[in-house]
Amino acid sequence: MSQKIPISILNIKHTPLASTINEAPDIEDQEIVEEVLQYIGKAGYRHISDILLFVIPDLVNRNILNPNDPIIHVRISGDGRNVGRKVKHVMVTCTILDDILNIHKADFHYTTILYPGVENYETLQNVMEPMISELHNLVINGLIDPNGTKWKIEPYFSSDWKFMAIILGFNAANANYFCPWCMCTKKDIGNRDKIHKIEKNMNQIQSSKPPPGHLKAPLLPMIPLDHYVPDELHVMLRIWDRMWALVIQELKSENRFDDNIRRIISVEMQRISVRFHFWQDHDTQSWSYTSLMGGDKEIVLQNFNFEVLFNIERANLINQLWRDFYVLYKSMKEPETDSALFAIQAKKWLDLFLTPYQGEPNTISFKKGLYRPKDITPYMHVLINHIPEFIKLHGHFGLAAFSCAGVEKKNHDQVSAFFRKTMKNGGKGIERKSAIFEILYYENQFMYFTQQSTFDSVLKPQYFQI
Incomplete structure (x- = not known):
């Protein structure tokens, strides 16, 4: 051998x-x-x-x-x-x-x-x-x-993302020019009126004046840029992390992140058969929680009921956001997924994520929205703008083949x-x-x-x- x-x-x-x-x-x-x-x-x-x-x-x-x-x-x-x-x-x-x-x-x-x-x-x-x-x-x-x-x-x-950025000689994900495939900046990441397509290619990246963000020569220039395909698993994992962090952040901003809320979350996780617990760091006194694996994160996307944490109207919004994202995640992996339909569904999900506040604060007609454009992450940008392109280009394999x-x-x-x-x-x-x-x-x-x-x-x- x-x-x-x-x-x-x-x-x-x-x-x-x-x-x-x-x-x-x-x-x-x-x-x-x-x-x-x-x-x-x-x-x-x-x-x-x-x-x-x-x-x-x-x-x-x-x-x-x-x-x-x-x-x-x-x-x-x-x-x-x-x-x-x-x-x-x-x-x-x-x-x-x-x-x-x-x-x-x-x-x-x-x-x-x-x-x-x-x-x-x-x-x-x-x-x-x-x-x-x-x-x-x-x-x-x-x-x-x-x-x-x-x-x-x-x-x-x-x-x-990190390994791909290294291979491409590209910026980190928190840089101003954060996307390996397009010229979107942090300022425009939440602009729903702008359409971002794969607009760079390997010849440009290898040139003496590469696009902004490309700091070093790519290590594998023989691979076309549109053959650098995002890992669908990390798309789900990192977007899940962001949505969960926003939930915890909201509870903290309302001064409700106490022992009772942590117990409620743990009980709900137990109900859906996910092992999850909080613990407090002895030195910093900050609270940490279980880092879930991909399978458990999928279970939470499907089944966690946010009515245990928020009023029914708000919980319905958050439940819908999580369930709709789960549908997108399953859809992106299937070889038969239509790229145009996926793009429409992804844009609808973004609209839901950016649901605005309605009415005047502290009035009876006020309705709380969901999240702000600055809460959008690079992986969300890829989901909305580039995953439909990759489905069209490489969907015959199914994006699950790139997991x-x-x-x-x-x-x-x-x-x-x-x-x-x-x-x-x-x-x-x-x-x-x-x-x-x-x-x-x-x-x-x-x-x-x-x-x-x-x-x-x-x-x-x-x-x-x-």
Whole structure:
């Protein structure tokens, strides 16, 4: 197997340890944290072409790829897991968009780059250098398999906002020019009269005078900008976070965020079978609450009844906002969704989100609205303006095909499983092969066993300086 998909270990130059990560750790197990730190400066690499050549026969046998129409739609993704508060475990993967039945499974996202360290532009530029060159060659020249078939490679990219912005050399989401696809500014994000379309392209971004916000050269310029597709899961997660924060903010502004309200919220969460609780930080005295996973957030979108917190009229507005967003989220993932109809529904949802106040405050006729234009987030901007475009462009796959849930699960599981002293040499704590190599070795095993009955021995990894 190692002859078919060789594993290279790269020595990364200039890999400083990150300053304290402000985000919550994804993995806090101290044993794992200490082990990950041991591998700073090392990266694992597998060639995309080797992976493709290995999986093509099976994809052809399953009628997923057609040698008479030799095109492979390859999606590149990236993810960084917070391991403690000092380091990230970063992976870059590829998967086959054509293999729709397996696109959501973690084991069908094949790791190409793997390293513990910093998730920033300079490090990724350094680590990804061999992969960037390889992908450029594949897009330009195609891939010839052992049967002589020349496959055209159509590349795509999907990740969370931060990773995509790094790959594009783009501003952070809180910058004035925040959108990778259009020229919208923070001032115009809530302007319903302006129509924002995908108006930039990779040639403009690579030029000597790129559009505002593009601070560095894109790392993967061979992928067209309209093939950089938002991760539909993060669209839902981050918009949910904003709407929930607005609910909590309203309760606080009315001086109702007390023990009784926190108990009511917890009871309602229990009613809909979501594990949720509040706790108070001993040092700051501020209240925190459970960070829900995607499945639980969907349950809340569908079922949480805001009548337990607000009067019926206001609760109906908020309930409708949450239910309508859930409908949009389900719709955006379906291959048969009509992009024009989705655009209309998304605009209606925005109108509901921006429901204005009616009447004069402190009068009997006064009706409280919902939220303000400044409450709109970049992910909401993408939902309203660009998701309809991506549905039209790539809806034949369904935007669910661009979900990064499988990549994130793969990264989390790998770190948890392989970076443990107890896994080494019968638990004696004696150094074994690099955990990075072990992860990629395991992937090779899985790929082999899905198609073969025996497993080839693995050769010693190659070492390169980059």
